[in-house]
Amino acid sequence: MNNPAATNVLTSLASLSIKMHLPVKWAIKKTVYEQFCGGETLEETKLVLSELERFGIGAIIDYGVEGKESEAEFERTKNELIHIIQFAAGKKNIPFISCKVTGLTAFATLEKLNSRVELTTAEQKEKDALYGRMFAIAGAAADAGIGLFVDAEESWIQDAIDDLTFELMRRFNKQKAVIFSTPQMYRHDRLAFSKRSLEDAVQHGYILGLKPVRGAYMDKERKRAQELGYQDPIQPDKAATDRDYDAVIQFSLDHIDKIALCAATHNENSSLLLANALNDRGIAHNHPHIWFSQLFGMSDQITYNLAKSGYNVAKYLPYGPVKDVIPYLIRRAQENKSVSGQMSRELSLIHKEIKRRGI
Numbered sequence: 001m002n003n004p005a006a007t008n009v010l011t012s013l014a015s016l017s018i019k020m021h022l023p024v025k026w027a028i029k030k031t032v033y034e035q036f037c038g039g040e041t042l043e044e045t046k047l048v049l050s051e052l053e054r055f056g057i058g059a060i061i062d063y064g065v066e067g068k069e070s071e072a073e074f075e076r077t078k079n080e081l082i083h084i085i086q087f088a089a090g091k092k093n094i095p096f097i098s099c100k101v102t103g104l105t106a107f108a109t110l111e112k113l114n115s116r117v118e119l120t121t122a123e124q125k126e127k128d129a130l131y132g133r134m135f136a137i138a139g140a141a142a143d144a145g146i147g148l149f150v151d152a153e154e155s156w157i158q159d160a161i162d163d164l165t166f167e168l169m170r171r172f173n174k175q176k177a178v179i180f181s182t183p184q185m186y187r188h189d190r191l192a193f194s195k196r197s198l199e200d201a202v203q204h205g206y207i208l209g210l211k212p213v214r215g216a217y218m219d220k221e222r223k224r225a226q227e228l229g230y231q232d233p234i235q236p237d238k239a240a241t242d243r244d245y246d247a248v249i250q251f252s253l254d255h256i257d258k259i260a261l262c263a264a265t266h267n268e269n270s271s272l273l274l275a276n277a278l279n280d281r282g283i284a285h286n287h288p289h290i291w292f293s294q295l296f297g298m299s300d301q302i303t304y305n306l307a308k309s310g311y312n313v314a315k316y317l318p319y320g321p322v323k324d325v326i327p328y329l330i331r332r333a334q335e336n337k338s339v340s341g342q343m344s345r346e347l348s349l350i351h352k353e354i355k356r357r358g359i
């Protein structure tokens with residue numbers, strides 16, 4: 001993944017080979033899959049879960065299937081998510097699960113909802129089915145005492161996802177934050193959005209769940225905005241994304257009684273900023289409203305050190321059949337391909353430590 005050209009060729013080949021049913025599953029499974037996923041089934045994740053638990057690290061289980069298109073597949077995803085909640089219930093080390101709305105309805109339906117035009121009878125039926133599925137999942141999570149992260153996706157379906165997430169929070173976050181929405185701080189409008197979200201929480205009397213991320217679809221967003229000639233929703237540069245990410249952390253801490261925060265990031269400065277701010281403000285490391293999270297297979301140096309210092313920290317752990325998690329694996333490969341990326345930083349830290357130990 002340190003080699004951008006190789007990453008581009010291999011990710012394209014991997015998706016093509018899977019589409020053509022070529023026998024490449026074993027190669028993917030032995031390489032990127034093992035690095036980033038917990039197993040093909042929920043049962044298979046048990047090994048990773050107990051290893052994380054040994055170090056006081058929780059897991060956010062994610063059924064890594066997305067981009068499905070049929071009613072039968074959406075129902076299967078819903079049932080699998082409820083199955084994960086039942087599996088997680090009563091287990092201290094699985095505080096959250098996460099879901100992608102694109103696993104529960106067609107992308108075209110979300111685009112339609114996003115445009116806020118009047119729906120046909122068939123489209124209204126699809127919307128009702130999606131809301132029915134999400135309310136069933138959220139209800140099961142609330143009953144089991146498990147949090148539910150609603151992942152953020154492309155900006156041109158995100159309003160539809162946000163509308164649904166607000167409805168869920170108004171219903172299920174009255175006593176504690178069960179539902180978490182995901183502002184992508186690489187968008188220049190998300191700091192204002194996060195502030196408006198708090199206004200909604202105050203108005204409707206619920207605890208706002210926020211899981212800020214920087215955002216995983218930058219190239220796609222910029223390309224589409226350019227092709228269709230609308231204003232790029234992405235910040236002008238990385239510094240602006242970093243500034244808004246850190247601002248949303250400070251904003252959440254300013255309102256810690258009304259906001260539950262999960263800082264989902266591998267950025268060392270942002271993680272340190274939050275860890276230090278808790279100390280400065282005299283907030284307990286394990287305050288129930290403050291979580292840190294990194295993806296499984298990335299930034300262990302942050303996760304394990306935070307856990308060791310008593311902070312609430314959880315790894316985002318996807319599982320699912322190899323062919324279904326390919327889009328997730330491609331996003332990970334793409335975001336790690338630059339030499340300034342996370343993987344390079346981690347590798348150099350490992351090399352430094354090996355040298356220090358004289359191994």
Ligand SMILES: Cc1cc2nc3c(=O)[nH]c(=O)nc-3n(C[C@H](O)[C@H](O)[C@H](O)COP(=O)(O)OP(=O)(O)OC[C@H]3O[C@@H](n4cnc5c(N)ncnc54)[C@H](O)[C@@H]3O)c2cc1C
Binds near residue numbers: 151182184213266342
């Ligand atoms: C637990 C967890 C859950 C996640 N859930 C989601 C999710 O629901 N939706 C989602 O989209 N992503 C999600 N992500 C991925 C996340 O959005 C980032 O892609 C990834 O974490 C890298 O950002 P970083 O904060 O770790 O740090 P860094 O490595 O410091 O930042 C890299 C990020 O900065 C931004 N960036 C880079 N260059 C520029 C530039 N020139 N201009 C503006 N911005 C730039 C991009 O977002 C890039 O990914 C999740 C990540 C974690 C850890």
